[in-house]
Amino acid sequence: MSKWEIIYDWNVQICFPIEEDNDGYPEGRSCEELFAWPIKENESYFCVESIPFFVKGLSRGDIVQARIVEKNQVHDTEFFEFERLVERGGHNTYRLLVRNSSPKEPELTEKELREMGLMFEVDKKDFFAVDVSHDVDQDEIDDFLIAEAESGRWGLQDGYVKEREPGS
Numbered sequence: 001m002s003k004w005e006i007i008y009d010w011n012v013q014i015c016f017p018i019e020e021d022n023d024g025y026p027e028g029r030s031c032e033e034l035f036a037w038p039i040k041e042n043e044s045y046f047c048v049e050s051i052p053f054f055v056k057g058l059s060r061g062d063i064v065q066a067r068i069v070e071k072n073q074v075h076d077t078e079f080f081e082f083e084r085l086v087e088r089g090g091h092n093t094y095r096l097l098v099r100n101s102s103p104k105e106p107e108l109t110e111k112e113l114r115e116m117g118l119m120f121e122v123d124k125k126d127f128f129a130v131d132v133s134h135d136v137d138q139d140e141i142d143d144f145l146i147a148e149a150e151s152g153r154w155g156l157q158d159g160y161v162k163e164r165e166p167g168s
Contacts, residue, residue: 004063004087005040006047012036014046014066014080016055026054036080039063045086051121051129052093052159059160060119060131061089090134093159094145098126100153109154116141129159 015031032054036046048062058064066080098105106125113120118141119131132141149156 003041004045004047007038007040010038011049012038012046012066012078012080014048014064014082015069016052016058016082018054029054034058036064036066044083046080047089051119051131053095053121053123053127053129055159057160058085059089059091059093061091061133063087063089088162090162092132092138092161094130094132094161095155095157095159096128096130096145097155097157098128098153099155112144116144128154 012035013033014036015033017031018026018029020026020029032052034048034050034052034055036048036050039045039047042065044065044067046064046066048058048060048064051060052058063086065083065086067083069079069081096109098109102108106122106128109128110120110122113128113130117133117136119133121129123129130145132138145156148154
C-alpha cells in the first residue's frame, strides 16, 4: 500500500524538460507537459497521470516534486516545473511508432493494447505512449512488443523500464 494519499479533486500540468537527440528530435520542444494529481502529504509533490511521449526515465504513477512557475513565465494560468523524482510508481513506459500503413491502424494496435490490459495515449494516429502497470505480465508484454517491432510493424523504444529482480 502506498504511503501517499492522492487528491483527485483537481490536477496540474507540470513541464518536464526534454532535450533534442542527435537528429534534432523532438523538433522545437524544450519540455513535455504532463498532467499530475496533487499529493496530500506535501504541497510540492504530485503523482504523474499522463503517459510520457518524450520524457525519458519517467512513468505514469511516479511521484515527483515540482515548483510553481510565475504565471507570466509560461502561461497565464498556474503552471508547474519539474524539480526531481521522489519515488517510482512501479510502472514501465514504452513508445511505439507504427510503421504499418494498414487501413486497420491505429485501431488494431489500440484494440490489442487494451486486450492486454495496457493504458496508452496516441499522438497523430501512429505514435503511442504505452503504460505497463505492475499488475500485468511484463514478460508477455515484452514478448509481444518486441516480436511486433522485429516484424517491422512498429519502432519500439523504452521510456522507462524498471530493473527486474533476479529470478523474476
